[in-house]
Amino acid sequence: MNAIIPVVDHQTHILVVDDDPGIRTLISGFLERHGYHVDTAENAAKMRILLEQSAYDLIVLDVMMPGEDGLSVLRRMDREGGPPIIMLSAVGTDVDRIIGLELGAEDYLPKPCNPRELLARIRTVLRRRAPVEEGSARPAAAEPADGSGDTMLRFAGWRLDLVSRLLHDPDDIVISLSDGEFRLLRAFVERPRRVLTRDQLLDYARGADSDHYDRTIDVQISRLRRKLGPAEGSGALIRTVRNEGYMFVPKVSMG
Template sequence: MALQGASPADKVAVTMDGSRILVVDDDAGIRALLSDFLEQHGFAVSTAANGAAMDRALAAGDFDIAVLDVMMPGEDGLSILRRLTARGGPPVIMLSAIGSDVDRIVGLEMGAEDYLPKPCNPRELLARIRTVLRRHRRIPDVPEPRGERLRFAGWQVDMATRLLTDPDNVVVTLTDGEFRLLRAFIEHPRRVLSRDQLLDYSAGNDSESYDRAIDVQVSRLRRKLERGAKPDGPKGNATDELVRTIRNEGYMFTAEVRPA
C-alpha cells in the first residue's frame, strides 16, 4: 500500500510485520516484482526509482537493508552506495546487469554486503537478504544446541557433541547443514514447518541457501535416517513418515522427542 500522495516511484510500505527493505531500481517492473515477492515472505518493502526518491524514503524512516541497482540514469548505484556507506546507512545488496567480477569486487570493496547479477532469481535474493539480516542480527540467530541427549523413534542425538546414533547404536555422520536441519526438526516436533521457517531455524549465518535447497537437505537427511529404520517407529519408521512432506506447506517431524 502506498502512502497518500506518494507517487508510484515512491511506494512506501506502511506495514511493520517484518524487517523493512528499501528497493532502489529505475525499472518499475523490477520494483513491483521484488516488492510483491518480498512482502509475500513477511517483509515490509518500500521502493524508490532513483537516488532522490531513496533519500526521501530514508528521511521518512529507518530500513534494515537496501537492495540497490547499479545501472541507473542520473546518479548510479555505486555513487549512492558510497553516500550510504559514508553516513552509516543500512546494509546494501547490489544488483547489476553487468555482473562481471571486476564490478562485483568494486561494489564489495565500496561497502556492499553482497552483489547479485541481473536477472536474478527472487528466491536467491531472498536468501541473500536473510543472510545479511542474520549477519547484522536483525532477525534471531539460530540458538546454540542444548547440552543434552535426546531420543526419537529409537535414535539418539547428543546436542552438544552432535553425535547421532541409530537404533542399533551405530554412529551416523551428518554434515553441518544436515545436523542443523535435524536440530530444527527435533526442536519443533509434530509441527508443520514451512521452507522459510526451516531456513530461519537451520541456516547458518554464512548460508546462501534458498528454500528449494531445503528439499535437497531433507532428501539427504531422510536417506541417512533410512539406515536405521526399525519397525517400532511411526508407521513402521518409514523415513518419509519420520519427516513427512505436507503438500504446499512444508515438512513435519512426526516422532516424539524425549530426553535420552
C-alpha cells in the first residue's frame, strides 16, 4: 500500500545546504516525502550556482561548512526580498544564534535536529511568508488585538498595514521588514506607551510556545530600530527602559 503524501504547492522549492552527505540525504528525502521539491548543495559555491539557476521559497543552511561557512554566506546575501533562511548548527552556541538572527535568518536549529521539528519550522516560516490572495478570507493573524477589524496602524507619520505586511515611512516609501521584524513591530504598535518585558515581547511576537531566548528580542529590536530611525534620543520610536524592557513611544491610531 502506497504512503499518502500530503499535498504541497508544486512550486514550493527548498534548497538544503550542508557539507554532510548523510544529513543532505536525510533532510531532502524527508521533505520530498512530504511533497516539497528539494535541491541540495554541499558548499557555498554550489549553493550560488543553484541560486542563479532557480528561485527558492526557503533555504536550510548549515553554519559549519569547510571553506565559506554559513554565517559568511548569510552575510553576503541580499536579505531584502530574498528567500527565508533556517540555520542549522552542530555548535549551537548563543553567539552563533545571535549572529545568525542579526544577519537576517528566520529561525535557528541545533544539530542533530529532528526532521519533524525542521518540517514544522519550515511550514511555519512558509505560512508566515504566504501572500494573502485577493478575495480570500483574511487570516486570523491579520486581526488587530482589539478585534476592531481595522488593518492600518498609523504612528508618527508611519503606516503599518497588517494585511499586506507593508511598512510605509513618512515619505510613503515602503520599508522592507523580515517576518520577525514585522511581528515584533506589530507587537509594539498594538501596545503603545506600555513597558514590555523581553518575555512579553517573545510571547506577543512569536507565541507563548516559542523558545524563550531574550537576546533574540534584543537583536530584532536593534534591526528594527535601524529601519525606524535613531536608536536612542528624542527621535527614538522604541525606548529602552532600564532593567525593565522596551516601550513604543508614539501614539498609535487605526484606519
